[in-house]
Amino acid sequence: MSVDERGADAGPLGPTEEGAGGSQPAARAAIEGRSPWTLAIQRLRKDRAAMISLGFIILIILIAIFAPVFASITGHPPNEQYHGAQALTEAGLPKGPSGEFWWGTDDLGRDVLVRTAYGARISLLVGVLATALTVAIGVVLGLAAGFFGGFIDTVLSRLVDVVLSVPFLLAVLALVSIFGASLTITVLVIGCFSWASVARIVRGQVLSLREREFVEAARSLGSSDWRIMFVDILPNVLTQVIVYTTLLIPVVIVTQATLSFLGLGLPPPTADWGGMISGARNTYTVAPWYIGFPSAALILTTLAFNLFGDGVADAFDPRADRLISE
Amino acid sequence: MSLLEIRDLEVAFNTSDGVVRAVRGLSFDVDRGQTLAIVGESGSGKSVATQTITGLTRGAKVTGRATFDGVDLLQADRQTLQKIRGARIGMIFQDPLSSLHPYYRVGWQIVEMLRAHDKSISKSAARDRAAYLLSQVGIPHAKERIDDYPHQFSGGMRQRVMIAMAMALEPDLLIADEPTTALDVTVQAQVLTVMRRLQEEMGTAIILITHDLGVVAEMSDQIVVMYAGHAMEKAGRRELFYGYHNPYTEGLLASLPVHGNAGRLQPIAGTPPSTIDPPARCAFAPRCPYVFDRCWQEDPPLRTVYDDPAHSSACWLPTDRAGRQAARAKLAEARAVAEEPV
Amino acid sequence: MLRFLVRRTLLGVFVLWVITVLTFTLFYVAPNNVAQTLAGRQATPQVVAAISKRLGLDQPLWKQYVDFVWHALHGNLGYDYYYQLPVTHIIATALPVTLSLVLGAAVIWLLLGVTNGVLSAVYPRSLVDRGLTTFAIFFYSFPSFVLGLVLLYFLYYRLTLSGFDWFPPGSYAPLSAGVGPWLQHMILPWITLALVLAATYTRLTRGSMLAVLGEDYIRTARSKGISESRVVLRHGLRSALTPVVTQFGIDLGQLIGGVVVTETVFSLPGIGKTNIDALTRQDLPVIVGTVMLASAAVVVANILVDVGYAFLDPRVRLH
Ligand SMILES: Nc1ncnc2c1ncn2[C@@H]1O[C@H](COP(=O)(O)OP(=O)(O)O)[C@@H](O)[C@H]1O
Ligand code: SF4
Ligand SMILES: [Mg+2]
Numbered sequence: 012m013s014v015d016e017r018g019a020d021a022g023p024l025g026p027t028e029e030g031a032g033g034s035q036p037a038a039r040a041a042i043e044g045r046s047p048w049t050l051a052i053q054r055l056r057k058d059r060a061a062m063i064s065l066g067f068i069i070l071i072i073l074i075a076i077f078a079p080v081f082a083s084i085t086g087h088p089p090n091e092q093y094h095g096a097q098a099l100t101e102a103g104l105p106k107g108p109s110g111e112f113w114w115g116t117d118d119l120g121r122d123v124l125v126r127t128a129y130g131a132r133i134s135l136l137v138g139v140l141a142t143a144l145t146v147a148i149g150v151v152l153g154l155a156a157g158f159f160g161g162f163i164d165t166v167l168s169r170l171v172d173v174v175l176s177v178p179f180l181l182a183v184l185a186l187v188s189i190f191g192a193s194l195t196i197t198v199l200v201i202g203c204f205s206w207a208s209v210a211r212i213v214r215g216q217v218l219s220l221r222e223r224e225f226v227e228a229a230r231s232l233g234s235s236d237w238r239i240m241f242v243d244i245l246p247n248v249l250t251q252v253i254v255y256t257t258l259l260i261p262v263v264i265v266t267q268a269t270l271s272f273l274g275l276g277l278p279p280p281t282a283d284w285g286g287m288i289s290g291a292r293n294t295y296t297v298a299p300w301y302i303g304f305p306s307a308a309l310i311l312t313t314l315a316f317n318l319f320g321d322g323v324a325d326a327f328d329p330r331a332d333r334l335i336s337e
Numbered sequence: 338m339s340l341l342e343i344r345d346l347e348v349a350f351n352t353s354d355g356v357v358r359a360v361r362g363l364s365f366d367v368d369r370g371q372t373l374a375i376v377g378e379s380g381s382g383k384s385v386a387t388q389t390i391t392g393l394t395r396g397a398k399v400t401g402r403a404t405f406d407g408v409d410l411l412q413a414d415r416q417t418l419q420k421i422r423g424a425r426i427g428m429i430f431q432d433p434l435s436s437l438h439p440y441y442r443v444g445w446q447i448v449e450m451l452r453a454h455d456k457s458i459s460k461s462a463a464r465d466r467a468a469y470l471l472s473q474v475g476i477p478h479a480k481e482r483i484d485d486y487p488h489q490f491s492g493g494m495r496q497r498v499m500i501a502m503a504m505a506l507e508p509d510l511l512i513a514d515e516p517t518t519a520l521d522v523t524v525q526a527q528v529l530t531v532m533r534r535l536q537e538e539m540g541t542a543i544i545l546i547t548h549d550l551g552v553v554a555e556m557s558d559q560i561v562v563m564y565a566g567h568a569m570e571k572a573g574r575r576e577l578f579y580g581y582h583n584p585y586t587e588g589l590l591a592s593l594p595v596h597g598n599a600g601r602l603q604p605i606a607g608t609p610p611s612t613i614d615p616p617a618r619c620a621f622a623p624r625c626p627y628v629f630d631r632c633w634q635e636d637p638p639l640r641t642v643y644d645d646p647a648h649s650s651a652c653w654l655p656t657d658r659a660g661r662q663a664a665r666a667k668l669a670e671a672r673a674v675a676e677e678p679v
Numbered sequence: 680m681l682r683f684l685v686r687r688t689l690l691g692v693f694v695l696w697v698i699t700v701l702t703f704t705l706f707y708v709a710p711n712n713v714a715q716t717l718a719g720r721q722a723t724p725q726v727v728a729a730i731s732k733r734l735g736l737d738q739p740l741w742k743q744y745v746d747f748v749w750h751a752l753h754g755n756l757g758y759d760y761y762y763q764l765p766v767t768h769i770i771a772t773a774l775p776v777t778l779s780l781v782l783g784a785a786v787i788w789l790l791l792g793v794t795n796g797v798l799s800a801v802y803p804r805s806l807v808d809r810g811l812t813t814f815a816i817f818f819y820s821f822p823s824f825v826l827g828l829v830l831l832y833f834l835y836y837r838l839t840l841s842g843f844d845w846f847p848p849g850s851y852a853p854l855s856a857g858v859g860p861w862l863q864h865m866i867l868p869w870i871t872l873a874l875v876l877a878a879t880y881t882r883l884t885r886g887s888m889l890a891v892l893g894e895d896y897i898r899t900a901r902s903k904g905i906s907e908s909r910v911v912l913r914h915g916l917r918s919a920l921t922p923v924v925t926q927f928g929i930d931l932g933q934l935i936g937g938v939v940v941t942e943t944v945f946s947l948p949g950i951g952k953t954n955i956d957a958l959t960r961q962d963l964p965v966i967v968g969t970v971m972l973a974s975a976a977v978v979v980a981n982i983l984v985d986v987g988y989a990f991l992d993p994r995v996r997l998h
Contacts, residue, residue: 169690172694173697175981176691176694176974176978176981177698177977178937178970178973178974178976178977179933180937180939180940181936181937181939181954181969181970181973182970184939184954184955184958185705185958185966185970186705188958188959189705189706265822268822269822269823269824269940272822272940272943273939273940273943273955274959285824288824288825288828292828295828295832296832296836299832302828306825306828306829309825310821313821313822314817316820317816317819317820318816321816388898391902392901393898393901393902415907419904419905419906420904421904422901422902422903422904423902423903423904423905424904427902428899428902430895430898430899432895435894435896436896436898436899437896437899438896438899438914438917438918439896439918439992439993439994440918440991440993441917449903449905450903450904450905453903453905454904486993486994488994502903503902
């Protein structure tokens with residue numbers, strides 16, 4: 012279900028249906044006959060930084076999808092090593108940007124532009140998949156803990172405590188080094204150690220929502236637990252989760268790049284930004300373009316996601332209005 | 338000269354929805370030692386008006402005058418205002434729990450007030466004074482309780498602490514913004530009694546803000562009825578209760594248990610209007626049972642009514658007693674017809 | 680309070696136990712063979728078996744684990760596979776490096792983050808606020824290894840080329856060798872770690888401060904006629920600091936367990952560097968030792984955070 016569709020039907024149905032009756036802005040929006048989603052999207056549209064960031068994110072996605080186009084335009088496959096005078100100096104060092112290699116070459120004579128474009132695929136893929144896994148685990152366990160309470164809640168809450176007590180990066184490093192770096196392992200490991208915060212947020216939300224009238228109403232009408240959980244409660248928790256998700260993606264992208272940088276990235280010759288930056292460390296004094304382009308790509312991408320995430324958070328934040336007069 | 342003279346006060350906020358004109362042309366006087374009550378539904382601009390006077394409103398466009406003992410508070414610089422706040426104008430607010438700092442002991446909070454305005458007072462003297470003040474507002478075992486945190490007090494006791502703090506420096510004026518709204522009915526009376534006693538001892542003037550006319554029945558000298566940012570009616574207490582002119586005042590009185598006809602409560606139907614781009618008409622027109630053509634065309638100014646210079650009302654109904662009573666009779670008749678079984 | 684401490688300590692011990700069990704199990708199921716690596720490619724099976732025996736790797740997993748726990752309870756975390764150094768000694772050598780890095784950086788990021796956050800919140804939507812928030816989100820988006828390399832490029836390489844060799848390219852100089860060299864070696868790592876974290880703290884402080892400044896008790900404070908700076912700091916910051924202190928405790932706990940990235944970029948032989956080196960060499964005793972230290976730091980920090988919370992906020996009761 013798209014955000015727009017939800018927005019269209021949430022408002023007028025009032026607090027007994029999904030969407031309205033959640034947080035404060037939801038309640039107020041229901042009075043005004045506008046759904047909180049429409050309001051949030053309106054606010055987001057006005058946020059120039061967030062819109063520019065969204066544009067950049069779309070651009071990066073397109074680059075990732077059409078990475079092979081870069082390879083065919085330049086005629087340089089991402090893993091092809093060139094040895095000509097265009098590609099490497101006589102000492103075997105990378106060469107700077109030229110008509111042949113627009114962003115220069117790396118230490119093996121490969122095309123930095125093409126590899127940076129291909130690197131976007133890894134960053135986005137891991138970013139999106141690991142975030143999705145994190146959110147999925149966190150939401151399901153958080154809903155379960157908050158909704159069922161009792162023994163299930165106790166066990167899950169302890170589990171959250173334990174996971175939050177694990178030094179995150181060390182754990183991820185250890186697991187990836189043991190199981191070997193692959194896309195699946197990286198995604199699984201990041202997901203398995205990041206869900207605890209999501210679960211905690213969701214559980215808190217559910218605990219406060221559970222007592223509200225519309226859940227009581229649903230229960231008295233004989234809805235099953237599962238129905239109440241996913242139809243009545245989940246949509247109300249969704250805004251929080253969306254905000255968290257948009258801000259989690261850049262964190263995951265950086266984590267993946269960090270793994271690669273520390274030598275635990277996808278096996279060579281896969282092109283990914285962290286790995287390229289790591290490879291460029293030895294030659295950064297003579298070949299700043301080799302380290303510069305993937306670094307810039309990484310920073311701009313995380314920056315765009317963070318700015319967009321901030322915009323989303325502001326758009327859903329009930330306090331956003333209060334500050335306007337200042 | 339009155340202690341405080343407010344003239345043509347206007348306060349406007351810029352918001353994303355438009356300019357909110359929270360206060361639009363408010364004037365009133367407060368005399369020394371007297372109590373002025375400001376009454377009106379929630380959102381009518383009572384808090385904004387009084388907080389603007391003491392410089393607590395941020396980010397608003399303010400015009401008008403507020404002369405306090407010869408000083409225009411709206412023009413005063415920060416230092417002057419700071420010296421006046423607390424020392425000469427004390428304030429208490431609606432919610433006594435959230436109005437006290439949760440992290441500091443109540444004694445500390447009172448001592449801070451004392452020492453902010455009198456650097457010469459020693460810490461221990463300030464502490465003794467704080468304990469004395471707490472006992473004055475009726476807090477048992479004040480000497481021990483001075484080291485308790487706000488959350489360790491009940492709602493009524495917290496409001497007593499607020500009163501003790503606001504009255505610590507024997508201010509000339511106390512602004513009490515809905516001081517009893519968050520309290521139980523029995524506690525309300527006790528808190529009002531404490532305020533009143535201190536007022537008599539110290540000769541303090543009080544601005545008592547409330548949305549409940551019942552609260553002001555006993556302890557006000559003058560009453561201002563506010564609606565949508567300006568005064569609807571101003572009068573002495575007796576005149577207002579027994580000879581009100583404005584239909585909005587009538588509505589507020591009818592919603593009181595004591596004054597309601599035959600014990601039937603009649604809250605005013607409808608909600609207060611938005612003050613964004615208010616149209617040129619009587620702000621109460623959409624809810625007023627007396628409404629007639631003129632009300633929709635022009636916003637009524639405050640006019641003296643019943644030939645009493647101290648009594649004014651913003652309403653197009655006749656300003657003489659007979660005319661006003663005729664209107665009332667006509668309305669009663671119309672109602673009776675409407676209610677008659679067919 | 681006592682009950683709380685006992686309960687939380689027991690929980691902490693439980694967490695540590697789970698983590699050691701997991702580490703052992705994972706290491707055991709891992710497809711690598713340390714003895715083979717140590718012996719080299721050409722070694723005969725006999726040599727490999729001998730090495731296995733010497734390291735105790737021929738024992739069943741549970742036996743290895745019981746031995747480890749038994750020794751650990753006596754303060755002995757075992758010996759590393761390669762040089763037979765006591766793991767406690769390795770940790771004792773690495774810890775001061777990490778502590779230097781983390782504590783020094785903490786001073787910078789707290790000062791920078793809290794000051795900027797307060798300024799932003801006091802003048803919301805002003806030019807100052809916009810500038811500081813942009814600054815914060817920029818560095819918040821900066822992966823620390825990229826920031827480290829950027830600093831190295833400009834402040835080490837470019838400066839040195841221009842004749843100012845103020846900053847070394849990395850490595851550590853202990854405090855015992857003098858404050859000067861220590862500072863010289865720590866400044867770039869400190870900035871790297873601090874800038875990224877200062878950004879987090881700016882955002883955290885700003886949000887928390889904005890919420891607090893809207894509270895009724897701030898209005899009360901202003902109505903008392905105290906100075907605006909006292910209102911902001913004594914009344915506002917006092918409350919706004921609680922979540923900041925909490926986050927600080929959590930971050931310290933996580934970082935004392937090793938600042939892997941910064942230590943790697945600047946070749947600082949701290950816990951994080953030790954750990955990642957041990958990981959690449961499959962040096963189990965060192966891995967277990969560093970992971971235990973890191974987890975213990977997190978567990979202790981979490982307990983301290985809760986105690987600190989109750990200390991900071993008189994409304995909170997521990998139970
Ligand atoms: N900072 C602000 N920004 C925008 N509007 C405000 C602000 N403060 C108050 N208002 C508006 O001013 C009006 C009057 O509020 P207030 O004085 O609190 O009413 P009262 O105290 O009579 O209940 C309300 O409509 C309120 O929404
Ligand atoms: S002016 Fe008209 S609408 Fe307004 S209060 Fe008087 S009668 Fe009612
Ligand atoms: Mg009010």
